[in-house]
Amino acid sequence: xxxxxxxxxxxxxxxxxxxxxxxxxxxxxxxxxxxxxxxxxxxxxxxxxxxxxxxxxxxxxxxxxxxxxxxxxxxxxxxxxxxxxxxxxxxxxxxxxxxxxxxxxxxxxxxxxxxxxxxxxxxxxxxxxxxxxxxxxxx
Numbered sequence: 001x002x003x004x005x006x007x008x009x010x011x012x013x014x015x016x017x018x019x020x021x022x023x024x025x026x027x028x029x030x031x032x033x034x035x036x037x038x039x040x041x042x043x044x045x046x047x048x049x050x051x052x053x054x055x056x057x058x059x060x061x062x063x064x065x066x067x068x069x070x071x072x073x074x075x076x077x078x079x080x081x082x083x084x085x086x087x088x089x090x091x092x093x094x095x096x097x098x099x100x101x102x103x104x105x106x107x108x109x110x111x112x113x114x115x116x117x118x119x120x121x122x123x124x125x126x127x128x129x130x131x132x133x134x135x136x137x138x139x
Contacts, residue, residue: 013125014041017091019061026051028080029065033101034093035126061089065129067101073108077115077134090117090134091125099128108132 019025019042027039027050042063043049051059062080066073080090092112094103105122112119117134125131 011041013038013123013131014045016123016125017042017045017063017131018089019045021045021047023060024048024051024055024057025061025063026053026055026059026080026083027063027065028053028076029067029070029093031065031067033067033095033128034065035129038093038126038129055083057083058085059083059088060085061091063091063093065093066103067095068103068107069101073103073111074114077111077117081115081117081136087136092132092134093125093129094132096124096128096130105132 023046025042025046030052039050050063051057062084064076064080066076070076077090077092084090092108094108095101109119112134117136120133120135122130122132
């Protein structure tokens with residue numbers, strides 16, 4: 001039986017994100033609206049469960065689900081750096097334009113700058129979610 005379109009799209013999104021087996025990835029901002037196929041794809045790629053906000057160990061990457069009404073994005077980005085390894089990747093996942101909770105790209109850029117980060121790329125990662133890859137200024 002051929003894979004479903006959703007499974008194929010999730011696999012492509014997981015490849016785009018670039019996490020690999022053995023990496024530790026922390027998930028922040030989880031709620032009942034997250035894309036479960038994307039989450040499952042990331043867990044399959046790293047061959048482990050995602051760490052939650054209580055994780056205290058150094059992580060290789062962070063996925064941050066963020067909606068317009070979630071608070072101060074710059075503060076959340078600074079907090080996401082707390083356990084991130086040097087050279088680690090942050091993926092900011094926001095609802096696509098036209099969806100409830102959409103975050104304007106200018107707001108993302110401004111918050112990233114305040115947090116000492118820069119937007120590297122933005123891509124569609126799931127039917128309702130876009131992802132912006134953020135890196136530290138030195139990366």
